[in-house]
Each structure stands twice: as structure tokens, then as C-alpha cells.
Amino acid sequence: MAAFITLAVMGLLLGLGLAISADYLKVEVDQRVQTISDMLPQYNCGACGYPGCAGFAEGIVEGKVEKLSDCKPGKDEHYNPILEYIKDHPNPDGSIIKVIK
Numbered sequence: 533m534a535a536f537i538t539l540a541v542m543g544l545l546l547g548l549g550l551a552i553s554a555d556y557l558k559v560e561v562d563q564r565v566q567t568i569s570d571m572l573p574q575y576n577c578g579a580c581g582y583p584g585c586a587g588f589a590e591g592i593v594e595g596k597v598e599k600l601s602d603c604k605p606g607k608d609e610h611y612n613p614i615l616e617y618i619k620d621h622p623n624p625d626g627s628i629i630k631v632i633k
């Protein structure tokens with residue numbers, strides 16, 4: 533009986549520790565990165581100088597990318613929707629990401 537209670541208490545404490553840790557260690561994800569990444573060609577070729585389309589999308593959202601045409605395989609059909617999306621989804625401070633075609 534004592535072993536059962538010990539295991540139950542340990543399980544409860546470990547579960548509680550995991551729940552608290554998950555809250556503290558939570559990584560905030562900017563949903564715009566995934567959306568913009570999905571709009572890119574998805575070749576993951578690295579020609580943009582970033583490690584794949586998700587990296588390039590992250591660079592766009594962080595304001596590090598100046599020209600969408602750095603994505604060499606990209607075309608207007610990729611760039612235009614991204615520019616529209618960026619216009620409609622400003623940064624938390626209300627500023628718009630500065631990037632050109």
C-alpha cells in the first residue's frame with residue numbers, strides 16, 4: 533500500500549512539475565512565419581541565403597529581408613500574396629514589415 537501511495541504522489545508531483553515547466557518554457561510562435569513560409573515556393577534550396585523557406589520567412593517577419601526577389605525561384609505569384617499578407621498583418625507595435633518585391 534505504501535508503494536502505491538508513493539508512486540501516486542510521485543506521479544502527481546512529476547505531472548505538476550511538467551505542467552508548470554510547459555507554461556514557463558513555452559515558446560511564442562509568430563504565426564506569420566508559417567503563413568509566409570507556406571506562400572514561398574517550398575524548394576528549400578537555400579538560394580536566398582537562409583536555411584530553407586521557413587528561415588527566409590522568419591527573416592521577412594524579423595525585417596532582415598529587404599527584397600522578396602532574394603528568393604530566386606520565386607515569381608510574382610509568390611511575392612504578391614506575401615506583400616498583401618504583410619500589409620494586412622502588421623507587427624505587434626502596428627508597424628508594417630518593410631520589404632519590397
Ligand code: SF4
Nearest residue numbers: 576577578580585603
Ligand atoms: S530561395 Fe526561395 S525556394 Fe529557395 S529556400 Fe529560399 S525561400 Fe525557399
